[in-house]
Amino acid sequence: MNKAYHLTPRECSEDIKRSGYLEPRTNPMIFEHFAFMDGFLKAEHKVNMGCNSRFVVGALDSPDFQDWKEHGLYERLIERVSSFWEMGDEWYDKKVHDELSVLSFPVPDTSFVRDHGHISPKTFMEVCGKDLWYMISHGGLQTEKRGEIFLKQLEKYYMSVTRITSYDGGFQVPEVWVPEPVSSKNIEEVYTFKTPKISVKPYTISPKAEAEKVGGRASKRFINVTVGW
Numbered sequence: 237m238n239k240a241y242h243l244t245p246r247e248c249s250e251d252i253k254r255s256g257y258l259e260p261r262t263n264p265m266i267f268e269h270f271a272f273m274d275g276f277l278k279a280e281h282k283v284n285m286g287c288n289s290r291f292v293v294g295a296l297d298s299p300d301f302q303d304w305k306e307h308g309l310y311e312r313l314i315e316r317v318s319s320f321w322e323m324g325d326e327w328y329d330k331k332v333h334d335e336l337s338v339l340s341f342p343v344p345d346t347s348f349v350r351d352h353g354h355i356s357p358k359t360f361m362e363v364c365g366k367d368l369w370y371m372i373s374h375g376g377l378q379t380e381k382r383g384e385i386f387l388k389q390l391e392k393y394y395m396s397v398t399r400i401t402s403y404d405g406g407f408q409v410p411e412v413w414v415p416e417p418v419s420s421k422n423i424e425e426v427y428t429f430k431t432p433k434i435s436v437k438p439y440t441i442s443p444k445a446e447a448e449k450v451g452g453r454a455s456k457r458f459i460n461v462t463v464g465w
Contacts, residue, residue, distance in 0.1 A: 238343040240294035240412045241301070241333050246335035246428055249342030258339070258418040260290040283397050285348060289415050296349060296410035299338065299426055304408045308357030308367070310437035320390060338426045341418050347400040348415075352392040353408025357439030363389065367439040371410045 242258070254259050264285055265276045279285065295301050304310040321416045351358055351454050357367040367378060367388045400412065 238403075238412070239299075239340050240292070240296060240343050240347075240414060241299050241426065242292060242294035242341070243301075243313060244337055244339060245318065245320075246337045247333065247335035249337040249339060249428075250423060252339075252420055252423065252441045256420050258292055258341075258420070258423060260292045260415060260417060262291050262293045264289060264291055264413060274460075275387070275394040278391070278393045279394035279397045282395065283348060283399055284414075285397060285413075291419045292414040292416075292418055294339075294412050294414070294446075296343070296407075296412040298410075299340065303353075307353055307359065307409050309352065309409065313316055314432065314434055330430055332410075334431060335428055336431055337428045340424045340426050343400055343412055344414060344416065346403050346415055346443075348413045349396075349398050349400055349403045349407065350393060350411045350413065351396040351407035351409060352393065352411040354389050354396060356409060359389065359408075360385075361439060370439070 265273075283308050289409075295304060298304070301313070304313060307351065314336070320331050320333065355369070357369055360366060360368045364382065364385050365425060366382065367390075368382055371377050371382070372386070377386060397413075403410075
């Protein structure tokens with residue numbers, strides 16, 4: 237049976253043990269702006285995923301998140317999971333959980349799989365030479381053409397949705413979506429680790445890697461490029 241690997245703060249892992257369940261909390265529509273509705277609704281119709289549902293999300297059969305690392309997603313996942321906001325003297329302060337846990341559990345047949353690779357920094361670099369994730373969170377896409385590319389890749393991501401019972405492999409970064417609470421009886425804490433100090437930087441393709449890709453000579457557009465999520 238397939239296994240899901242769910243990254244969470246260590247404190248949340250302890251809460252799950254006490255409550256007896258890992259509750260679904262993630263919206264399957266990662267962007268709620270109207271511009272992104274069309275692709276999502278097509279995907280929802282494809283497998284009846286449920287627009288208003290919440291899901292438990294994890295990496296599929298990847299306890300070390302290697303495919304996430306290779307596509308420039310892992311450090312950004314760490315940042316998202318480890319960060320939280322706490323009220324300070326006058327305003328909210330951004331804080332970081334000290335420890336993270338990786339939990340695993342069998343994937344139920346009600347689950348879905350998406351290919352997160354379609355909207356990864358690595359793929360955006362390969363498609364247009366710019367990491368559009370970084371641009372969205374740091375000032376915007378700036379041109380209509382980049383917006384079209386982003387929408388196209390986002391629709392590919394949405395439309396990749398496949399029932400776990402029909403999934404036969406082949407995704408670059410398989411991401412599993414579980415639409416129901418997971419009993420703590422079925423959850424194993426695989427490992428815990430100190431939250432690393434990270435600074436999410438623009439994703440780049442090194443001249444060496446690009447040279448190997450194009451057959452021995454680095455493409456000029458990738459040399460000294462500093463773009464990313």
